[in-house]
Amino acid sequence: MPTIRKTQVEFEGRIEEREVIVEEEHIESWGHDVEMRWVGKPTPRVDGIARVTGKAVYTHDIQLPGMLIGRFLRSPFPHARITRIDSSAAEALPGVSLVWHKGKQPAVRSLDGRAIFVDEVNYEGAEVAFVAARDERVAEDALALIEVDYEPLPFASDFHTATAADAPSVVLGEDNWIDREGDLYERGSVEAGLTDADVVVELEFTTPVAAHCCLETHGSAVAWEGDLVTVWHSTQSIFGTRSSVAEALEIPMDRVRVISDYIGGGFGSKWGAEAFTLMAALAARETGRPVKVVLNREEEHLVAGYRPGTYQRVRLGAKQDGTLTLIEQEADVTTGAFGGGGHVVGGPAKDLYLCPNVRTRVRAARANTDGARAFRAPGYVEGTVALEGAMDALAHKLRMDPLALRLANYAEKSPSRGQSYSYKGLRRAYEMGAERFGWSDRTASAQSDEGPWRRGVGMASQIWGGGGGPPANAIVKLLPDGTAEVAVGVQDIGTGTKTVLTQVAAEELGLPLSAVRCVVGDTLPAPFGPGSGGSVTLASSTPAVRSACREALRQLIELAAIMLGLEEAPAGDFTVEEGEIVYGPDPEKRIPFNQVTAKMGNYMIVAKGARGPNPEDRAVNTFGAHYVQVAVNVETGQVRVERLVAAHDIGRVVNPLTAESQVFGGVVMALGYGTTEERVIDPDTGLQLTPNLEEYKVPVMVDIPEIEVVFVDVPDVEANSVGSKGLGEPPIIPAAAAIANAVFDAVGVRVTDLPITPKRLLAALRQAATESKEGTR
Amino acid sequence: MAISFRGPGPIPIDLNVNGEERTVFIEPRRTLLSVLREELGLTGAKHGCGRGQCGACTVIIDGETAYACLTLAVDCEGRSIRTIESVSHGEQLHPVQEAFIEHDGYQCGFCTPGQVVAAVSLLEHNPSPTEAEVREAMAGNVCRCGAYPNIVTAVLDAARQGTGRDPGVSGATVASGEEG
Incomplete structure (x- = not known):
């Protein structure tokens, strides 16, 4: 019987308490040592042929x-x-x-x-x-x-113009401020954080407007x-x-x-x-x-939207041993004439490190551009650039290994919520990434310079939601020939959703992958599924599929019991093995799955399943750490990212093949964000100078470094019945920060205005040279 | 307001597409891409930018890769046009296509037909490219999802395997007959 329960769901940095209808019995998560046939195996996409032959039909088609x-x-x-x-x-x-x-x-x-x-x-x-x-x-x-x-x-194209005293109205009759006081988060106090600090660093950052x-x-x-x-x-x-x-x-x-x-x-x-x-x-x-x-x-x-640009100021305080006493982060953003988009810039500062005194504030103003929209880890990418850049500066000032500084401030519980994590594998991600990268040998590699090229390494880390939650539903039909149709109200935006849903259904039903057809992307056959945002799709919908498949099997076992003459036997005595329904107490009594369905005639087993609630009093999050090596040309200003190791903790990895693709994608997008991509508006006309793929520079194949992906891959058995969390957004979060930190390591100058183009890099080098000359006078 | 840019009205044009002779009645200002997609129902080539900046519309004209969005259809009379629809034959995929599936050389898939056609064309000109040659040859094909590492792997793998498989599938002469 359905009941209504409260459950916590994190979506793009905000925690919601939702009342949800719960209608399933609790399903124990697949454990650590369960032998799996499909889940966890690299699985090519079930719709691969349509994609490579041009037969896949997009809206354009x-x-x-x-x-x-x-x-x-x-x-x-x-x-x-x-x-x-x-x-x-x-x-x-x-x-x-x-x-x-x-x-x-x-x-x-x-x-x-x-x-x-x-x-x-x-x-x-x-x-x-x-x-x-x-x-x-x-x-x-x-x-x-x-x-x-x-x-x-008259118009205003950027934050400073829009918020100046004599600013023209962006929208006639409306205040240019959308949020003047700012979205404020505070725990402890800034004063206490400063008092307790032996060392303080303060930096300003700007991040670009990025187009999807x-x-x-x-x-x-x-x-x-x-x-x-x-x-x-x-x-x-x-x-x-x-x-x-x-x-x-x-x-x-x-x-x-x-x-x-x-x-x-x-x-x-x-x-x-x-x-x-x-x-x-x-x-x-x-x-x-x-x-x-x-x-x-x-x-x-x-x-069609963009990631808002930010102006940020970060102040960190720490003890001599690296213990953080203060994180203060302020960000100003413009979100278009009528607002929009996610800009939870303070999210990482709240939760990435254990720190008693944290204050974040995000102010938003209008500008004469279209509305901002959520863009892959909205706010967290921008916030991480500044937070992790400042952590690097703090490590430098303390003469600490940047990784050691992070480990010194490791949060075992959610700092903002006080709750334990369902599972947190960030420490393991730090270690695995560092080992793969060769972080402890980094000094040697950084020394080997050639001509004008300087080599450097850097790292950064990441927190994000991705735990998903209810509501999400699935319908499974078992057909007379022993095949199954699974309908889920989600959509596959290229992450491989259809494939992982098929894997989970095949696993639970004990069928081959080829006997399961999964339908997504259509509201007619499918019950409700969530939108693909906040990295929630997999963690919300795969447990619903498991639940529906179990209900279908329950019905199938009832029929099988009748066919085996075991009507009185309890349902728990039956198991499904290799496509057969087996009576545990007497394994000789077994009947193939498709023999049961064949005897159903045109009767079709139709089962519905639902995503259960999230665990009570637990924070469900994803984590990761990126390690980067760059080469910087001090004559031309060119930054060449040579190698990046991405280590992620997302609980169980359902499909290592498509999961690795997700990480490649996030890293490549962050590479553009960090080094080439930037929407430019002409201040004299207020018009975009970059509205195409030539002037707005997205990475192409020649730009791509060697990217290595490692997963912690420990099932988060408390999070949901599949033990897995989302991966769409985590890999874009730390890479740009890690690249900027590596550039500092290479040239000794911190470029805090992204993207780090040759122009910005050379300007920063020149300014540093001038300052050091003036300093010696 | 005078509008002279509309130009002359429709005229018949003969095109050889995937080995078949097709006659279309179109305005001379039409791009090859719009004719393939709207007149011939060949929607594999995509309209990503319309300005030769993304490569989603990549086709092969007389053996050379071309952006169909920058090519006028009238300029293609008497030339051989090959699209993604000719790369596979019935159930028989091209080694490049098989390698894209095996190595997950795509994500959303929208750029994939263009990537596959560019890779097929590259391997026709250079059956065993180096990794650097693959990256250079395919630098005109944008993948916003960032599947590049797997695309490179797939193309190199297809090149390694290619000689052992049916080499004719990508040739211009196999358009009819065999696939039934």
Whole structure:
């Protein structure tokens, strides 16, 4: 019987107390020594063939008979008032089905409550008009025919401009501050921390605005059949999309089906329905034809979100032996004209180290850009750059090994919550990573310089959530031929979700992988599953699959017992071995799985399962440590990352093959964040100078160092019934900080403005040279 | 407002795609990518950027890799175009495809058709590349998920295994007949 219970769930640095419906019996976690057939084995993706042959269907690939293409006309100014708009020529163009703008638009509000087309545009790329036409060419031609007069308004593109005394209004009539007092966390006191300190370091950091750059740009395709609407949406949250579409269109949820079979990257930027989704849905209803709207690459940079840039100040106090007495971290961020995105910059400072006095504050202001969005470990990447950079500076000042400093402040319990961890393997991750890297021999390698190249090493560590939690459900059907269908309301954004769900189902059912087909990315067949954010997908959904499979087996064993003439035997006497149901007390009495299902005729066993609650009074977290070697050219300023060892504790590793891929991906993204990626806005025009993949520099194959991955791989048996936690975000968190620390080790100068481009590195070297000259005078 | 950029209307164009002669009726301004995806239903090549910056649309034209998003379809008359759809034959995958699956040389998969085509083309020109040659040859194919280490491993493995497997699958002459 379902009951309601309270459970703690951590999502992207915030702890929520949720009331959840619990409907399953407690399932003991797979232990440390259980012999596993599928779980824990490197398993190629179950949908690999579709991915390598081009047959995988992404939202971009949806083509339906009679489908129209929608495009937006967008503001060419960071802030302006629209004084006139004339779309008559566009409407007269053959092939154009409809044109909408502030003069004529459907009665729908965007999901933040504002009308989609308004007089005042507050960022470059803001929606000005929408066209649906026969094809993309006609739609583009029509956009060029729309006449718009703008009255440009003063703008602010960054935090300091927006918060200056005489700042222009980012949004007319609104305060430029979103949060002036700041999101504050405090334990102990700063004064006590300073009083107790033998040594204090204080540093300032800036981190760049980073663009997600999903290779599949954002988009939706929508088709109506009567009052049923199907939405193909490149999204990390099919159920979130369904509820937002239903809400915006004011239609019942059961009329909305959302499909996201393959998703070309999300990284936090693809959540519910967006303006283009609603326009597609409304235009499709208006015209009676399917409509697809896909952003182009420039729009992707202008209106699809970003990781906010930060200005940070960090102060650390410590005893001579390295014991921390104070962590103080302040961050200022701009999150766009209307806010948005996660910026829990103080998260790592609260919880990475044992320290009695901690104070963090994050202030947020508007700017004339589109809204920030969560971006892979939002806040934690930025916060870790500053915290771990400051820890490195402290180690240097104390003449301590940076690793020893971290171990001296190791937190056995969650410092902010006071709770024990379900499992914490960070100490083991430190050790395993250091051993693989050869950290104790590092001085030797750092000395070997060639010409202008200086070599250095650095490290940094990481904490993140990723424990997941309820609600998450699964449905398992056992079919007459002995195969199983598993439907889970999650989506595979490229992490390999479909594959790990298949592994867990096959493991629990005792079936070969090939006899289990897992369906994700479709709201119609599947019960609710969480959005793919906060690294929760695996830890939330695999236990639900285990639960559903056990229920299916329970039903199957009942039937098997009848077929074996053992109706009276208790269910616990039966086990499933190698595809057979075996009666324990008399193992001669056994019946193959598919013989039972074959006798069912067309009867189908349908079982539902649910994710159980999180353990009471436990913090569930993931941890890791990265060790990096860099080479720095002191003449050209080039930073070459040569080798990186990533050690992670995520509990049980369900699929070592795809888990390693996750770590590669996080490290590569952090490499870009640390050394090349940066959105640049021209201060004179307020326009982006980098809205494409040439000027916004993401890493390519020639940039990639040797990356080695090690997992602690100890099941977290308290966390959930699979013993595993999320890995999507942890590996992007410490790498940029570790790279910056290695650069310091190489050249003796700390570059605290990321990304560490040649220009910034040379400037820092020059400044250091000037200061040392002045110092000797 | 005068709009001269619309240009002339549709004209018939003959294209040889994956060994088949196809006639399409299109405006001369159309890119090869839009014709493959919208007219011929070949959606394996992806539109990642439309400006030759990501490589998701990589195809092989007369034996050379090309960005289909920067190629006008009218310029392809009389030339042989090969897309991801020609790389495998029925159930028979190309060694590069098998190696991508075995080594997890992808994550979201959106860039994968372009990566596979670029790798196939590389191995046709250079059957045993060094690791540095693989990285250089494929530097025009962005993978935002960062699957690069496994892509390199997959291409090198395919190169090692390639000679032992059916070498004809990637040739331009096998487009019809065998796969049934």
